[in-house]
Amino acid sequence: MSIEKMAMQRIEKEFKDVTSKDSLYIISRDSNDLFKWNAMIQGPYGSPYAGGMFSIDIKFLKNYPFSAPKHPIINSEGSICLDILKDNWDPPLTVEKVLLSITSLFADPNPYDPLAAAIGELFKNNNFLFTQRARNWTGRYA
Numbered sequence: 001m002s003i004e005k006m007a008m009q010r011i012e013k014e015f016k017d018v019t020s021k022d023s024l025y026i027i028s029r030d031s032n033d034l035f036k037w038n039a040m041i042q043g044p045y046g047s048p049y050a051g052g053m054f055s056i057d058i059k060f061l062k063n064y065p066f067s068a069p070k071h072p073i074i075n076s077e078g079s080i081c082l083d084i085l086k087d088n089w090d091p092p093l094t095v096e097k098v099l100l101s102i103t104s105l106f107a108d109p110n111p112y113d114p115l116a117a118a119i120g121e122l123f124k125n126n127n128f129l130f131t132q133r134a135r136n137w138t139g140r141y142a
Contacts, residue, residue: 004062011035011060027039027040044103046107048135052141068086109123111123
């Protein structure tokens with residue numbers, strides 16, 4: 001069986017798994033391309049992102065799960081600072097686990113490994129202003 005065929009089977013299984021039960025996420029996929037999904041994540045209660053709905057486009061590579069799915073979110077270049085999407089990807093991980101990690105990052109950001117250094121510094125040095133800005137941006141864009 002080809003790598004792409006195995007990827008398609010795994011992607012189909014994950015889609016069925018995440019959509020066949022109550023989930024924290026709303027998942028849809030491109031009707032013309034099994035390798036493209038969209039997930040909606042609700043901002044975690046108690047975080048500055050509460051009340052927001054965040055749309056995440058997910059692109060699977062043809063050799064998934066041997067390479068991490070791509071999530072063009074978080075910054076304008078489409079990067080996210082999440083170790084399991086970089087150096088710590090492991091084929092047993094699933095998209096649902098990645099989405100859970102992203103949700104956890106909303107609830108508990110890591111200012112010591114920020115995607116944007118200035119925002120990490122703001123979080124560390126003026127958490128009140130960071131939280132205020134995050135709520136403002138969430139209200140405006142999510």
